[in-house]
Amino acid sequence: MPILMDRDREAVKREFEKLTGPVKVIVFSQELGSETCQQTEWLMKEVVELTDKASVEILNLILDREKAEAYGVDRVPAVVVEGAKDYGLRFFGIPAGYEFTNLIDAMVVASTGTPALSEETRAALGGLTSPVHIKVFTTPT
């Protein structure tokens, strides 16, 4: 049974008109993981079907341990959003509800590589010389 409703599909398709380059979502899952692992896989498969610019790869946290480490993923479900390169965009937990909007936004900005930030902000970020790891805790509603 599809997770996305027709209304959601149409809204996502409209957002995906902004995509300019390929975008890949990598789902890290686990067979014995929570029920949300499978739901995350289904959801991401449905999302990438809405554009020919997106693709999905399903990996296993244990079997694909080297890749998980390379992406800095240590729990599931996790979703990595990659554009021309890995920009460091990660989702932990099923990106549903409020987070779904963020997922679609992440896919668009990863595809275009053009962040919607002020000149001042971009200049300041360009001067960073050490890693900055931002965690944002949210809930679906």
Add this chain to the structure above:
Amino acid sequence: MRLAQHMAVASDQVRADCIEANEFPEWSQQYRVMAVPKVVINDRVQFEGALPERDFLSAVLRAANGGGAPA
């Protein structure tokens, strides 16, 4: 979340994790998540609620410069 994501795309130094708090209760407890959105930067600078771009940037720069306190 949007600002964090766009900052990640703007700088190779920035990584942005969006975490579903209910699904990872231990992780949320570790960072004392009482309200969402809760933002934690480099495990040192943290705040609740949405901030304007300028203030969010200040928090990022403060964390990058070793400011704040260990979470």
